[in-house]
Amino acid sequence: MMSELFASPFFGIALSILAFLIGVEIRKRTGLELCNPLLIAIVLVSAVLLICRIPYEDYNQGGAVINMFLAPATVCLAVSIYTRIQLLKENWLPILVGCTAGSLTSMGSIYGLCRLFRLDEAVTASLLPKSVTTPIAIEVSSRLGGIQAITVVAVIFTGILGSIFAPLLIKVFRVKDPVAAGLAIGACSHAVGTSKALELGETEGAMSGLAIGVCGILTVLFSLFLVP
Amino acid sequence: MKIIIQIAIIFSICWVSQIVEALIPIAFPASVIGMVLLLILLLTRVLRVDHIREKSDFLLSNMAFFFIPAGVSIINYFDILASSLLPFLVVCVVSTVLTFAVTAYAVRLTRALMDRRKK
Numbered sequence: 001m002m003s004e005l006f007a008s009p010f011f012g013i014a015l016s017i018l019a020f021l022i023g024v025e026i027r028k029r030t031g032l033e034l035c036n037p038l039l040i041a042i043v044l045v046s047a048v049l050l051i052c053r054i055p056y057e058d059y060n061q062g063g064a065v066i067n068m069f070l071a072p073a074t075v076c077l078a079v080s081i082y083t084r085i086q087l088l089k090e091n092w093l094p095i096l097v098g099c100t101a102g103s104l105t106s107m108g109s110i111y112g113l114c115r116l117f118r119l120d121e122a123v124t125a126s127l128l129p130k131s132v133t134t135p136i137a138i139e140v141s142s143r144l145g146g147i148q149a150i151t152v153v154a155v156i157f158t159g160i161l162g163s164i165f166a167p168l169l170i171k172v173f174r175v176k177d178p179v180a181a182g183l184a185i186g187a188c189s190h191a192v193g194t195s196k197a198l199e200l201g202e203t204e205g206a207m208s209g210l211a212i213g214v215c216g217i218l219t220v221l222f223s224l225f226l227v228p
Numbered sequence: 229m230k231i232i233i234q235i236a237i238i239f240s241i242c243w244v245s246q247i248v249e250a251l252i253p254i255a256f257p258a259s260v261i262g263m264v265l266l267l268i269l270l271l272t273r274v275l276r277v278d279h280i281r282e283k284s285d286f287l288l289s290n291m292a293f294f295f296i297p298a299g300v301s302i303i304n305y306f307d308i309l310a311s312s313l314l315p316f317l318v319v320c321v322v323s324t325v326l327t328f329a330v331t332a333y334a335v336r337l338t339r340a341l342m343d344r345r346k347k
Contacts, residue, residue, distance in 0.1 A: 016296045038292040042299035049303060056304055063297025069287065070294050071242045074259035076284040078266035079277060097338040102331035109323040117315035123308065127319055131327055134295050139257035149302040150309060152295055154320060161324050169328045180335035188327035191291065211331075213263070220260050 006054045012062020019044040033163045036192065039156050074135035081213040084206050091179060095207075098180070099214040102187030103222060106131040126150035128226075129219050130158050133190040136216040140223045155190070162189020163196035170200075178203040186211025234283035237275070241266055 005011070022044060023037030049059055081088065088095060107128055114124040125146030129137040134155045141151040166185050175181045178201055185197040186208035194212060198205030245262035269275040277284075287294075302309065309316065 012297070016293070020293050020296060036292075038295055038299065041293075041296050042302065045296060045300045046303045049300070056301060059300065060297060063300065066294055066297050070298075071245075071259040071262065072238045072283075073287040073291050073294055075238060075241055075245070075262035075266050076280075076287045078263045078270065079280070079284045080288060081267055082270040082277065085271070093342065094335045094338045098331045098335035101334035102327050105330040106323055106327040109326045110319055113315075113319045113322060117312070117319070119312055119315055119319075123312055123316075127316070130320065131323070134291075134298075135259055136257070138298060139259060143255055143257065147305055147308070148298050149300075149305050152299040153302055153309070154316070156295075156299070157317075158320050158324050161321060162328070165324075166328075169325065173329050173332055175332045175336070177336060177339065179339070180332045183335050184328045184332035187331040188324045217260060217264070220257060224254055224256070 006052075007058040007061055009062040009065050012059045013065060014062070015045055015048060015059070016041065016062065016066060019048075033160055033196070036156060036160050039160070042153075042156075070135045070138075074133075077133070077135075077213050077216070080209055084210055087206055088210055091207075094179060095183060095210060095214060098183040099187055099211055099218055102184070102211070103131070103215050103218045106188065107219065107222060121145060122147055123150060127154050129223065130154040131188055131190065132216045132219045133212050136220060140220060144223060144226060156192070159189045159192025162193035166193060166196050167200070179207050182207025183211045187215050190215075231282055234280050237280055238266075238283055238287075241269075 019041040020037060023035075023040030026040055027035045027037050045059070048054070049056060110127050110130065111124065114127060119127075122145060125144035126141050126148075127150070128144060128146070129140035130151060132140070132155075134152060137155050138148045138151050142148055162185060166181075166189070169175075169184070170181050175184065181200065182197050182204035185193045185204065190212050194205060194208040197208035241262050242258070245265055246258045248261050248265075249256060249258040266275070270277065
């Protein structure tokens with residue numbers, strides 16, 4: 001009887017929304033980058049499932065409904081590129097060169113490091129697209145034989161790293177040009193980093209936002225050359 | 229009514245891009261095809277942002293929420309993550325710093341070359 005109660009899509013959806021709201025509230029109250037609402041929500045939902053011994057399959061009745069919105073959300077990234085289309089036209093060459101170099105460096109360095117640590121194929125494939133925005137990253141990861149969950153965790157962790165260390169990295173590498181700073185933040189830490197870039201300045205934010213879409217498409221293109 | 233039409237537009241694009249994905253010989257993900265498709269529709273002014281504003285604002289501003297189930301499935305893979313936690317952290321940190329540096333220098337170099345050309 002008890003187990004049937006949790007195998008309803010409404011349970012999974014309600015639990016996810018509640019956990020996310022708590023995450024957003026904690027982020028708002030503390031103002032810490034580390035308190036990423038998505039990360040908090042994942043920890044809370046996982047804790048509830050583990051403590052109450054609810055099988056993931058039951059939770060996923062609702063989870064699958066939420067998952068269905070991933071594709072439409074990715075499609076809508078086009079709107080955020082379109083609203084900055086003027087900026088893209090004016091700076092298309094630096095954007096294209098920067099995002100190509102960034103995407104290749106990200107995938108290349110991850111591949112090299114994974115080999116160095118002798119991580120297996122599935123973990124390597126899960127980590128490869130971790131610098132791009134989550135919906136695109138999980139597409140690339142599952143296509144290469146990766147584990148979606150590990151990709152999501154790596155993407156969020158990378159985003160948080162980028163948003164915390166962006167100001168420091170700008171200083172260390174002496175990046176004075178706001179266009180270069182914005183693209184670099186977007187290329188290495190996607191949407192989470194972009195929220196930090198917006199705090200640094202309007203140009204930084206817009207460039208970082210463009211880098212999300214451009215690096216996403218480029219990473220998909222480059223991943224086509226990798227054999228799963 | 230407005231929201232229903234907007235949902236219909238975006239879901240139609242998703243559906244068409246799934247068909248395109250099945251038809252093309254390369255393994256290009258449907259959602260990214262949909263993104264390119266919507267960008268083309270906007271650029272050619274077949275669609276205006278007003279046609280899909282509320283729906284796309286809803287999806288974009290709550291984007292993080294939609295990844296919760298995918299993230300929660302980590303409870304099925306705890307053992308894999310635990311066994312390679314340290315390499316996992318090192319890979320994330322090192323590749324993030326490298327990607328930042330290379331992107332920033334590539335952009336700086338490109339802009340410097342462009343400036344020199346102008347002169």
